[in-house]
Amino acid sequence: MTIYFLQCHRNPGTSPVTWNIAGFYEDHGLALRLSTEYVAQSLFGLSGSDKSGDTIQDRKLNMDFTSSYQFTPNSTGYFNVKNLLDTPLRYYQGTRNYPIQREIYGQTFEAGIRAKF
Numbered sequence: 001m002t003i004y005f006l007q008c009h010r011n012p013g014t015s016p017v018t019w020n021i022a023g024f025y026e027d028h029g030l031a032l033r034l035s036t037e038y039v040a041q042s043l044f045g046l047s048g049s050d051k052s053g054d055t056i057q058d059r060k061l062n063m064d065f066t067s068s069y070q071f072t073p074n075s076t077g078y079f080n081v082k083n084l085l086d087t088p089l090r091y092y093q094g095t096r097n098y099p100i101q102r103e104i105y106g107q108t109f110e111a112g113i114r115a116k117f
Contacts, residue, residue: 015042029070037062044091051094058090074116082108 017040024033040059047053063085068078083105091101 012043012045015040031066031068033066035064035066047093053094055100056092056094058092058096060087060089061085062087076114078110078112078114080108080110082110 018038020035020037022033022035024031026032038059038061042057043054044057045055047055062083064080064082065084066078066080068076070076084107086104086107089101089103089105090099092099
């Protein structure tokens with residue numbers, strides 16, 4: 001009898017845990033949506049045989065909010081906020097004690113009116 005063991009190694013750019021959840025409300029022309037995405041830390045780059053030099057992309061929690069209201073059959077107003085939690089994108093080497101890159105994008109606000117002619 002032969003037993004094979006499959007040893008799993010993470011590939012660069014893949015996360016062991018990723019999830020998305022969204023909630024919404026729609027009634028009488030009003031539409032509200034809140035979406036959340038979580039990505040666990042993931043291997044970004046290999047340094048060789050020693051894991052302490054590997055580059056890791058830190059875990060990240062994102063949340064977006066979108067809304068709209070239909071005033072008439074031909075006009076709709078909207079308001080959206082992207083990156084609601086303002087979560088930074090971080091990379092570190094080996095452990096979180098050795099950050100090598102941090103990017104902060106801020107929140108993005110959008111508002112406007114759409115019209116059909």
